Amino acid sequence: MITRVAVVALTALVLAPLSAQQPATVSLIINNGIVITVDGNRRVLNPGAIAINGNAIVAVDTPSAVASRYKATQTIDATGQVVMPGLINTHTHAAMVLFRGLGSDMNLMDWLNKVIFPAEAKTLTADFVRIGTELALLEMIQSGTTYFSDMYYFMDTVGRAARAAGVRAMVGQTVIDFPTPDANTHEEAIQRTVALAKEFAGDELITPSIAPHAVYTVSAAHLESVSRTARQLKIPIQIHLSETNDELRQSAEQHQARPVAVLDRLNFWAPITVAAHGVWVNDSEIALLKSRNVGIAHNPESNMKLSSGTAPVVSYRRAGVNVGIGTDGAASNNDLDMFEAMRQAAFQAKLVTGDPTAVSAVEAIEMATIGGARVVGQQDRIGSLEAGKRADLIIVDMSRPRQTPLYDPVAQVVFATNGNDVVTTIVNGTILMRDRKVLTMDEGTVLAAARGAVATVRKAIAP
Ligand SMILES: [Zn+2]
Structure with a gap:
């Protein structure tokens, strides 16, 4: 057994020559x-510096402490700017941006049944997604x-697009009890999963998952x-859960129980289950x-826009449940801006x-x-700026009129x-956007393709 003292001594031996004479190259x-940092101590370093090597954060410290230990092949000066963990959107349907602006001012069930499900049935192909x-x-x-x-259709396509763009994602194959553009039957949806x-097994950026739509749309x-599939494949489950009061009514009709009870009776939960919304739940x-x-x-914005209700965040x-923030699809938001979602989560509560x-x-x-x-x-890989975690982070300009003055960065x-x-x-560790x-x-290519796809949607929804 190596004692703590021995480890410290060993570390000192290894690091001493580096820190004393030669900074390591990152x-x-x-x-x-x-x-x-959003670390366990909620540290805010002003000023601070971050050393990144490859895909990992190796140090988060004062600029002088980092400079004494590391030199870099590339440096970004973030003077006056906020450096923070990248935002984690826990629930969305990315490709639905192409339906952004369709079917405003409706409740969830009307919006889904009268606008979204019919539009999807007529437009969705792998290329559209x-x-x-x-x-x-x-x-x-x-x-x-x-x-x-993400939970949607043609998720192999979604995973490949996210990987090519360099964005980390969980991609969930939708399972729903009617034929969809990527699966005619339940068995086909399972095969696709x-x-x-x-x-995507072992992929650094993409986590495969399975996404039953909801208790009222899946038997x-x-x-x-x-x-069973999630456990066999060792993948997370994503599901819409207790989103609206109407869902509770349908669940009572179809399953003679509330949605949470239905799933618990089935021993449905996987080691990682993401429940979107969770609005209509009681203390038990x-x-x-x-x-x-x-x-x-x-998803405060989607819940407010569809008048679904307010999740008891x-x-x-207080009960120790993990809560993240999502935008939901842009068609019920109407954007994917996590800063707005974060703000609305605070205001709504x-x-x-x-x-x-x-x-x-x-x-x-x-x-x-x-x-x-x-x-x-x-949580062991992302979500905070700490040595050993993946380098997923953003730099935010704080110099615009709307951001001035700056008293409290958080x-x-x-x-x-x-x-x-x-x-x-x-x-x-890869720079996806630099200075906007x-x-x-x-x-240009992405926007042109999106404008082209809109013609398909217009044709599909024409009376
Ligand atoms: Zn959703």
Whole structure:
């Protein structure tokens, strides 16, 4: 057994010559920024510096401490700018950006049944999904999202597009009890999931998953089959859960129970289960979700726009349930800006509880970063700026009129910043956007393809 003293002595021996004489060479140093680490001590280093080597963070410290130990082949000066973990969008349907603006001012069930499901049935192909996902990826990179949990169709295409753009993602094959553009039967959806798990097994950026749409659109037998598949393939599950009061009514009709009880009766939960929304839950259901290690993807903007209700975020957090933030699809938001979602999560909680301390700026930023990482089971790799974690981070301009003056960086990020203030986005140590210029995608090509796809949608929805 190596004692702690021995380890310290050994480390000192190895590091002493480096720190005393020769700084180690790393690939990137981000210097002199206001570093919001979101680590366990909620450290904010002002100024701070981050050393990155390859895909990993090797040091987060003061600029002088980092300079004494490391020199870099590339340096970014972040003076006056905020450096923070990339935002984690725990629930979205990326390609739905192509339906952005369709069917406003409706409730969820009307919006789905009258607008979205029919439009999807007539338009979705692998290529349509690729074009939509690329548009979404562009928006996400430009607004500081470095990870997204996606549930949609043609998820192999989504995974490949995200990997090519350099964005981390969980891609969930939709399972729903009607024929879809990528699966005519339940068995076909399961086969697609198996293929997805195989294609992305061990992938650094992409996590395959399975995504049953909801309790009211998937039968009990098929929910069981989903659960079995997730366990066999060792992949996470994503599901819409207790999103609307109408869902509770349908669940009672179809399953004679509330959605959480339906799933628990089926022993549905996987080691990692992401439940989107979780609006209509009572205290005993919150306790049960905690005991089953279910994470909540809270989507305040979508819930407000569709008038679905308000997730009891404060109760979840008090019960120790992991809560992350999501945008949901852009068609019910209507954008993928996680800064806005973060702000609305804080405002909504303050409004509905009558307590201005509910979801503080610090809590909101935690939910959008490390909280989201816990929800998707990636807390050891992403979600905070700490040595040993993957280098997923963003640099945010704080010099614009709307950002001035700057007293409290955390409050400023949550209450005054939006996605357009992000200047640089880095995932896995790779710079995806530098000074607002996206490096991994051609913006003109993506926008032109998206405008082309809109013609298909217009034709599909024409009366
Ligand atoms: Zn959704």
